[in-house]
Amino acid sequence: MWTTHRGRRRLAIAVGAAVVVVVLITAIVLAVQRSAGAGPAAQGQEPAGARAAVGLLLSAGGRKAVAPDMASVLGPGRLFPPGATFSAKPGTWHQVGSFANVTGILQVPGRAALLAEIGFMRRGGRWLVTFEAQK
Numbered sequence: 001m002w003t004t005h006r007g008r009r010r011l012a013i014a015v016g017a018a019v020v021v022v023v024l025i026t027a028i029v030l031a032v033q034r035s036a037g038a039g040p041a042a043q044g045q046e047p048a049g050a051r052a053a054v055g056l057l058l059s060a061g062g063r064k065a066v067a068p069d070m071a072s073v074l075g076p077g078r079l080f081p082p083g084a085t086f087s088a089k090p091g092t093w094h095q096v097g098s099f100a101n102v103t104g105i106l107q108v109p110g111r112a113a114l115l116a117e118i119g120f121m122r123r124g125g126r127w128l129v130t131f132e133a134q135k
Contacts, residue, residue, distance in 0.1 A: 054086050
């Protein structure tokens with residue numbers, strides 16, 4: 001039992017570290033793009049492709065919505081329980097080049113609603129989730 005608990009703890013630490021790395025890389029890329037004159041950030045309503053990615057993330061096929069680097073460190077099984085929903089707050093979509101984020105309310109059945117942020121990158125013509133952070 002000690003080994004199982006220890007293994008789960010290590011996996012949780014590895015996933016947490018991977019999420020932090022992805023968030024830092026995304027922040028650095030956004031900062032570099034802004035300073036390089038990559039153009040103003042698009043703000044407002046998230047595009048339909050990003051909304052679809054969030055819907056897929058919350059579904060049984062959630063791994064298909066996640067960027068490959070992040071998917072490789074996630075444990076097996078469904079990422080969110082059935083019935084989980086995300087409602088973006090109007091005007092919180094922020095985009096610079098191929099990277100974006102949106103803030104909204106994450107509702108997981110049986111738990112209190114949480115303010116959450118979802119990060120994206122556009123690759124191959126579609127939005128992929130790079131992180132989900134609960135605030």
